[in-house]
Amino acid sequence: xxxxxxxxxxxxxxxxxxxxxxxxxxxxxxxxxxxxxxxxxxxxxxxxxxxxxxxxxxxxxxxxxxxxxxxxxxxxxxxxxxxxxxxxxxxxxxxxxxxxxxxxxxxxxxxxxxxxxxxxxxxxxxxxxxxxxxxxxxxxxxxxxxxxxxxxxxxxxxxxxxxxxxx
Amino acid sequence: xxxxxxxxxxxxxxxxxxxxxxxxxxxxxxxxxxxxxxxxxxxxxxxxxxxxxxxxxxxxxxxxxxxxxxxxxxxxxxxxxxxxxxxxxxxxxxxxxxxxxxxxxxxxxxxxxxxxxxxxxxxxxxxxxxxxxxxxxxxxxxxxxxxxxxxxxxxxxxxxxxxxxxx
DNA sequence: ATAAATAAAGATTTAAAACTCTTTTTATTG
DNA sequence: CAATAAAAAGAGTTTTAAATCTTTATTTAT
Ligand code: FES
Ligand code: FES
Numbered sequence: 443x444x445x446x447x448x449x450x451x452x453x454x455x456x457x458x459x460x461x462x463x464x465x466x467x468x469x470x471x472x473x474x475x476x477x478x479x480x481x482x483x484x485x486x487x488x489x490x491x492x493x494x495x496x497x498x499x500x501x502x503x504x505x506x507x508x509x510x511x512x513x514x515x516x517x518x519x520x521x522x523x524x525x526x527x528x529x530x531x532x533x534x535x536x537x538x539x540x541x542x543x544x545x546x547x548x549x550x551x552x553x554x555x556x557x558x559x560x561x562x563x564x565x566x567x568x569x570x571x572x573x574x575x576x577x578x579x580x581x582x583x584x585x586x587x588x589x590x591x592x593x594x595x596x597x598x599x600x601x602x603x604x605x606x607x608x609x
Numbered sequence: 610x611x612x613x614x615x616x617x618x619x620x621x622x623x624x625x626x627x628x629x630x631x632x633x634x635x636x637x638x639x640x641x642x643x644x645x646x647x648x649x650x651x652x653x654x655x656x657x658x659x660x661x662x663x664x665x666x667x668x669x670x671x672x673x674x675x676x677x678x679x680x681x682x683x684x685x686x687x688x689x690x691x692x693x694x695x696x697x698x699x700x701x702x703x704x705x706x707x708x709x710x711x712x713x714x715x716x717x718x719x720x721x722x723x724x725x726x727x728x729x730x731x732x733x734x735x736x737x738x739x740x741x742x743x744x745x746x747x748x749x750x751x752x753x754x755x756x757x758x759x760x761x762x763x764x765x766x767x768x769x770x771x772x773x774x775x776x
Numbered sequence: 777a778t779a780a781a782t783a784a785a786g787a788t789t790t791a792a793a794a795c796t797c798t799t800t801t802t803a804t805t806g
Numbered sequence: 807c808a809a810t811a812a813a814a815a816g817a818g819t820t821t822t823a824a825a826t827c828t829t830t831a832t833t834t835a836t
Contacts, residue, residue: 467634467744470794473728480739494813502730507795513814526803527811542740561640563669564776572647572763572772573709576754577634580747587743596739605739609730637824661783674825680784693833694781 467584472549474503475511476596477607479545482521482531483538483597491530501608511549518548520593538594546588634751639716641670642678643763644774646712649688650700650764658697668775678716685715687760705761713755 478497486492494512498505512531516523520540523531558565559577567574599605645664653659661679665672679698683690687707690698725732726744734741766772 467726467747470728473726476727476740477729477738493811503728504795506797509813510795510815516813523813524803525801525811525813527805529803529812531813559634559640560644561637561670562644562773562775569776570772571644571774572766573643573754573758574772576751580634580750583747583750584743587740591740599739605737605741606729607738609736660781671825673827676783677785677825683783690783691833692781692783692831694835696782696833698783 468546469550471507471511472546474501474508475515475545475549476542477501477503478508478512478531479515479520479537479540479593480596480600481607483533483593484601486521486530486532489532491524491528491532493530497531514548515545518544520545520548538592538597540593541589542591542593542596543585543588545593635713636717638674638678639713641668641675642682642712642716643709644668644670645675645679645698646682646687646704646707646760647763647767648774649698650704650760651768653688653697653699656699658691658695658699660697664698681715682712685711687712687715705759705764707760708756709758709760709763710752710755712760 478501481497481501482492485496494505494509497503497512498508501508512523515521516531519534519536521531521537522534523529558571558574560571560573562571565571565574567578596605600607645668648664648668649659652663661672661676664670664679665675668675679690682688683698686701686703688698688704689701690696725738725741727738727740729738732738732741734745763772767774
């Protein structure tokens with residue numbers, strides 16, 4: 443049995459992009475958190491509140507797991523909440539300005555990601571693993587996006603129909 | 610407590626690249642497998658063989674875990690092995706031509722990665738999540754690298770001192 | 777033929793992420 | 807003030823990846 447194959451770049455797009463071999467990259471919690479923050483930014487303003495039930499239904503995310511995550515986001519000021527009847531989660535004045543990477547720090551920040559995608563200890567441009575530069579490009583691109591984009595920017599994209607939070 | 614901060618792109622490089630918040634992206638098994646394949650390509654040729662002990666010592670990878678992984682690589686023809694005294698793992702004629710993505714398929718292929726990095730089900734350019742295009746860029750870059758690079762190319766880089774497998 | 781060295785196979789354990797369940801606290805409303 | 811609705815908190819379970827341990831099969835050398 444052999445795994446050899448000759449394959450062009452356009453092939454891979456057919457073969458991999460749809461079914462997606464790649465890639466975890468972030469925790470599920472981060473994806474849930476980000477979507478929740480955008481959802482609250484859209485639906486939890488002008489005095490409106492979003493209940494946990496509404497959010498988990500709308501986003502299709504496990505109820506209690508999302509509860510934990512949203513608690514954490516409140517604790518870190520991404521948005522606010524209030525208990526009791528007619529309580530819920532709602533945006534504060536800073537919510538739209540939150541950087542996505544701030545949310546990543548909240549959900550994944552304590553995970554110690556390996557520096558090197560191949561698991562080599564001392565990883566830097568001077569002592570690179572054979573894929574260092576490819577990984578660095580990829581990683582920098584994502585960090586760049588997460589660093590400049592805010593919850594508000596994503597909310598606008600969603601509100602204008604350019605992108606979607608669910609389904 | 611607030612997570613707000615204003616941060617430039619150059620800041621993030623200082624803050625994140627060294628300690629690396631990002632990112633798992635592949636299983637550890639893939640990193641081990643790739644390094645093992647390159648190691649065997651370098652040291653398991655011209656009649657020489659690499660014992661599991663030698664490989665796990667040289668790469669600093671858990672002995673038995675690596676054993677499992679190398680078994681699997683042999684089964685898929687990435688390199689060969691022989692049991693008994695003076696046995697071990699060694700490159701076959703196809704080893705240097707193996708594409709990295711073939712190894713990824715062996716180690717991670719059965720994992721169902723979420724298509725969408727944010728966990729949204731239907732993920733494509735027509736129905737994108739708010740980060741779809743950023744992810745797509747990153748992902749395509751990595752797939753591109755894994756699709757065109759071979760074990761032999763990495764082995765040459767390592768042999769010429771351009772990159773490193775361990776430490 | 778026996779012993780030794782080695783990979784292969786299988787079973788088990790550990791650790792971490794993902795998810796669920798239960799209880800408590802806080803606020804609102806009648 | 808009592809009942810209720812909601813988030814917060816905490817404990818517990820499940821699943822998966824990662825790592826370890828044990829046994830078996832194969833080859834070589836003596
Ligand atoms: S040395 Fe491996 S990614 Fe940098
Ligand atoms: S829809 Fe989320 S990455 Fe494509």
